[in-house]
Amino acid sequence: MTEAAPTTQPRPAGRSVPALARTTLLWPNGLQTTVDAGTDWLAAAQTAGCPIPTGCLGGSCGACEITVDGDTVRACVSGVPASAEPLTVEPWDDPAW
Numbered sequence: 001m002t003e004a005a006p007t008t009q010p011r012p013a014g015r016s017v018p019a020l021a022r023t024t025l026l027w028p029n030g031l032q033t034t035v036d037a038g039t040d041w042l043a044a045a046q047t048a049g050c051p052i053p054t055g056c057l058g059g060s061c062g063a064c065e066i067t068v069d070g071d072t073v074r075a076c077v078s079g080v081p082a083s084a085e086p087l088t089v090e091p092w093d094d095p096a097w
């Protein structure tokens with residue numbers, strides 16, 4: 001069995017390479033950062049100086065839950081979505097966050 005070789009096609013003249021989607025995040029400490037869509041939440045939070053507590057790092061314990069524009073997100077298994085509008089990140093109702 002042979003594998004098909006990847007194909008490449010020339011880019012049509014005059015078309016530019018699309019830029020990566022970037023998302024601006026507003027953190028509880030007042031900082032604002034802008035990251036590539038898909039960036040790991042834990043890394044984005046660490047860079048912003050708001051490290052997120054973790055437990056299992058597998059999506060099952062909930063220790064890493066944050067609220068992003070009102071939606072609960074398990075940061076260890078999620079990436080920053082593409083958003084044209086800034087996203088507000090808040091700690092889950094955990095006094096230790």
Ligand code: FES
Nearest residue numbers: 055056057062076
């Ligand atoms: S660290 Fe357990 S769900 Fe994220």
